[in-house]
Amino acid sequence: MVLQENPENDNITEPLIDPNNSLPQHSATSSYTEPTRSIPTPIGSTTFNMSFVFSLLVSVGALLFASTVWYITSTADYIFFIWHPTLMSLMLLMATNGILVLQKAESRQEKVASLNFHKAMQSIAFLSIIGGFYVITTFKNMGNKEHFASPHGKLGVITFSLILIQSIAGSTLVNFPGVVGGVAKAKAMYKYHRFSGYLVLALIWFTALGGTQNPWVKAQFDHLWVWLLAAGMVFVGTVGRVKSSKLKVW
Numbered sequence: 001m002v003l004q005e006n007p008e009n010d011n012i013t014e015p016l017i018d019p020n021n022s023l024p025q026h027s028a029t030s031s032y033t034e035p036t037r038s039i040p041t042p043i044g045s046t047t048f049n050m051s052f053v054f055s056l057l058v059s060v061g062a063l064l065f066a067s068t069v070w071y072i073t074s075t076a077d078y079i080f081f082i083w084h085p086t087l088m089s090l091m092l093l094m095a096t097n098g099i100l101v102l103q104k105a106e107s108r109q110e111k112v113a114s115l116n117f118h119k120a121m122q123s124i125a126f127l128s129i130i131g132g133f134y135v136i137t138t139f140k141n142m143g144n145k146e147h148f149a150s151p152h153g154k155l156g157v158i159t160f161s162l163i164l165i166q167s168i169a170g171s172t173l174v175n176f177p178g179v180v181g182g183v184a185k186a187k188a189m190y191k192y193h194r195f196s197g198y199l200v201l202a203l204i205w206f207t208a209l210g211g212t213q214n215p216w217v218k219a220q221f222d223h224l225w226v227w228l229l230a231a232g233m234v235f236v237g238t239v240g241r242v243k244s245s246k247l248k249v250w
């Protein structure tokens with residue numbers, strides 16, 4: 001399996017599973033130390049780190065966006081179209097959290113576990129965007145409407161294409177490293193996948209925000225601040241957790 005080797009040659013030598021400890025372990029050899037602060041609580045002092053707060057911002061922001069869309073689509077009069085925003089919001093939720101889980105992975109076992117979550121979430125995102133794209137194009141065909149006419153539609157088809165490329169490229173690096181010349185070369189290319197992943201994530205959110213300004217959506221729910229709050233939380237949380245050293249591509 002690809003991941004039995006140390007991802008990105010980070011010189012971490014501990015075994016994948018510590019036989020003396022069945023609980024999830026935080027690496028003692030990790031070079032990264034989270035900033036922690038002791039805070040008093042009614043049942044004693046505890047510590048928190050900013051990374052956790054940023055993580056909450058991202059997850060809650062993405063859930064706020066997706067659940068608001070699902071509220072709209074579940075309360076509106078049923079038309080086939082509603083599956084488009086429903087599936088696209090699932091895609092956005094999965095793609096956002098699928099990036100979040102990998103951001104702080106440092107040790108070998110953290111990377112293995114996080115990559116498994118990443119693969120699962122991005123697989124759901126991949127299927128959701130295909131479904132969401134199929135729904136909107138079929139719906140438009142049913143009404144003989146012009147395709148990719150609005151700014152959201154144009155940006156949407158670009159986002160759709162880039163997600164397909166990003167997903168296929170990522171899956172190839174992890175599952176078929178031989179295609180790019182072997183495991184070592186594939187791992188050396190992770191940084192490009194990471195960099196383009198952030199760009200695609202930004203595009204996903206811009207596209208989704210554009211969708212919320214469609215007249216049909218606004219007729220159901222016209223509270224721009226909710227969408228902006230959700231996107232702002234995700235932006236602050238994601239940027240707050242970025243490790244700039246992991247983003248150097250040249």
Ligand code: HEM
Pocket residue numbers: 069084085088089092136137140146147148149150151152153154155156157159160203204205207208209211212214216217
């Ligand atoms: C990042 C996620 C999304 C992508 C990639 C996406 C993609 C697209 C594409 C490609 C079209 C045009 C299809 C065609 O013309 O044949 C479209 C249309 C549409 N989308 Fe989305 N969409 C996304 C999210 C959303 C969301 C979250 C909403 C609503 C809250 C939404 C609402 C609409 C509406 C109302 C249309 C029809 C009008 C138009 O073409 O602009 N979309 N979408």
